[in-house]
Amino acid sequence: MSKHDPDLSRLFHALADPTRRAILTRLAREPAPVTELAAPTGLRLPTVMRHLSVLEEAGLISTAKAGRTRVCALVPEALAPARSWMDEQRAIWEARLDRLDAFVTSMMKETEK
C-alpha cells in the first residue's frame, strides 16, 4: 500500500463525516433505498445524494436502480485498505518497540559485565 495511494485518501475522506458513517452503519445491516437512508439524517435529498456520491466514489457503496427507486448496498471489502494501512503503522511501531527492547537488554548486559 503506497503512502501516496489516492484511493486511500478518498476512503479516509469518505469516513471523515458523521452522516456518511451513519449511512454505512445503516447499510451494514441491509441494503436500502436512497429515500430511506435520507429520512433519519434530517438533510435535504440533494445533500444526501452528495454524501452517497462520495461513498460510491470511495468504493464503499454500490447503487442500482430498481424501477424508480435507487437502492444502495455496502461494499464491505472496501474498508480493507484502510484497515491494512493501520495494521502497517502498528507493525512499524511494534518493530520500533522491539528494537528499543533489544537495545535496553544489551545495555543492561553491558552494565553487568
Add this chain to the structure above:
Amino acid sequence: MSKHDPDLSRLFHALADPTRRAILTRLAREPAPVTELAAPTGLRLPTVMRHLSVLEEAGLISTAKAGRTRVCALVPEALAPARSWMDEQRAIWEARLDRLDAFVTSMMKETEK
C-alpha cells in the same frame, strides 16, 4: 463509539491526506524534528506546519520544544477509535451474514418437510 463522534471525524480527516500519512509512517519509526519531517515532502515549511497541526488536533502526534527545535512524536494509541469503528462495521456485517445463513437453513428445512 457514537456515529456523531467529532473526534472520529477529525481522525479520519487527518488520515485522508498522503503527506500526513507519510509523516505518521515516518514518526512510527522514531520521533523527529519538524525540519526533518519537512525535507522529504518537498513542501514549504508553513504548509508542513499546517499538516502537523491537523495531526496534533486529531491527537495523532504530540510536539515538544527542545531548545530551538520542535520535535514531533507519534501517539500510536490515537488510531484505536478508527480501528474500533471499522471493527464495529465488520461485526454488524457479519451478524447480517449469520442471520441470512440462519434464514437459508430454515428455508431448506421447510422445503424438506
